[in-house]
Amino acid sequence: MRLLVTGGAGFIGSNLIRHIIDLPGIDQLINLDALTYAGNLQNLEGIHEIHPKYAFEHVNLTDVDEVERVVRTHAITHVIHLAAESHVDRSIQNASPFMQTNVMGTLHLLDACRAVWKNPESHRFIQVSTDEVYGSLGPAEAPFTEDSPLQPNSPYAASKAAAECLVRSYVKTYGFPAIITRSCNNYGPNQHPEKLIPTVLTCLRDRCPIPVYGNGQQTREWIHVTDHAEALWQVLEKGVTGEVYNIGTGDEWTNLKLIEHLCDIWDETHQSSSSRQLISHVTDRPGHDQRYAIDASKIMRVTGCGPCGDSKQVIRKLTVTG
Numbered sequence: 001m002r003l004l005v006t007g008g009a010g011f012i013g014s015n016l017i018r019h020i021i022d023l024p025g026i027d028q029l030i031n032l033d034a035l036t037y038a039g040n041l042q043n044l045e046g047i048h049e050i051h052p053k054y055a056f057e058h059v060n061l062t063d064v065d066e067v068e069r070v071v072r073t074h075a076i077t078h079v080i081h082l083a084a085e086s087h088v089d090r091s092i093q094n095a096s097p098f099m100q101t102n103v104m105g106t107l108h109l110l111d112a113c114r115a116v117w118k119n120p121e122s123h124r125f126i127q128v129s130t131d132e133v134y135g136s137l138g139p140a141e142a143p144f145t146e147d148s149p150l151q152p153n154s155p156y157a158a159s160k161a162a163a164e165c166l167v168r169s170y171v172k173t174y175g176f177p178a179i180i181t182r183s184c185n186n187y188g189p190n191q192h193p194e195k196l197i198p199t200v201l202t203c204l205r206d207r208c209p210i211p212v213y214g215n216g217q218q219t220r221e222w223i224h225v226t227d228h229a230e231a232l233w234q235v236l237e238k239g240v241t242g243e244v245y246n247i248g249t250g251d252e253w254t255n256l257k258l259i260e261h262l263c264d265i266w267d268e269t270h271q272s273s274s275s276r277q278l279i280s281h282v283t284d285r286p287g288h289d290q291r292y293a294i295d296a297s298k299i300m301r302v303t304g305c306g307p308c309g310d311s312k313q314v315i316r317k318l319t320v321t322g
């Protein structure tokens with residue numbers, strides 16, 4: 001397999017590359033990344049410019065010719081498409097880069113693969129999406145299944161839903177060999193400092209106010225990034241073309257409970273006290289979804305890939321190591 005990973009210098013992409021690059025099924029792994037504010041090649045220390053299977057293409061997905069050049073010259077056979085503008089707050093400030101990268105960038109990649117791939121059966125394209133495309137759940141509602149309607153509420157989620165719709169249309173119209181995955185919130189190493197858990201850890205280290213949107217009762221489901229990476233690999237190998245798979249754990253936390261948990265572990269392990277007093281409620285994000293939760297039974301049936309790890313333990317480890 002000659003695998004193209006887009007967004008490989010970002011949080012999930014770098015963890016995915018580290019997780020799979022030595023698997024015997026991979027002959028060559030090409031990382032296409034524009035190195036935006038969210039991309040950092042240090043996330044790939046020990047692999048970038050060193051690993052014999054690895055190559056890097058500093059390319060922006062908005063550059064249609066360059067995207068096709070990469071797919072053609074590297075004779076790409078499989079794609080895991082992660083590159084995206086990924087921060088909800090930034091999308092509320094300015095949605096335009098989200099549409100350019102997440103929608104037009106996906107279109108360019110689909111067209112490049114379609115132009116180069118002659119026999120769909122020898123190829124596979126994984127569109128990495130998010131549970132945010134489903135919109136918000138009430139506290140007592142059953143988790144979203146893959147058949148739940150797409151009702152995105154932020155410009156970020158709208159751009160990811162639009163990208164998914166494009167992918168679906170290519171499957172239906174051209175028999176394009178794509179699969180869509182929708183993961184819950186990820187945590188783990190290399191996450192950008194502006195995301196929730198790194199923000200809290202930074203504030204704890206610097207002893208400055210920990211911002212919590214509104215009352216902090218928004219609920220999110222969490223997965224360790226390596227478990228997500230493993231699920232993506234399983235889907236690449238065993239998933240069925242044209243299908244959608246939720247990737248989740250059932251491990252739901254309110255933002256406030258998660259932050260309090262981080263504060264308590266910090267106090268336990270850093271001889272400090274009263275970290276909870278740093279919690280500072282700030283004006284809620286506009287259109288903030290109340291709850292995300294997904295039913296991941298389909299992926300477990302197809303790949304045998306279940307919720308693994310205990311987030312309390314891993315979050316503990318992250319907190320202790322800072």
Ligand code: NAD
Pocket residue numbers: 006007008009010011012013032033034035036037038039040059060061062081082083084085086087101105128129130131160182183184185186187192
């Ligand atoms: P990230 O922001 O950490 O990384 C994104 C990467 O994409 C960066 O390396 C960036 O340089 C690159 N990139 C951005 N725009 C580009 C462009 N125009 N051309 C080429 N490269 C570009 O994001 P992440 O958290 O690793 O998320 C990766 C994917 O997973 C995204 O598609 C996101 O929607 C999805 N996802 C993330 C989560 C999560 O909790 N982080 C959950 C579900 C789904």
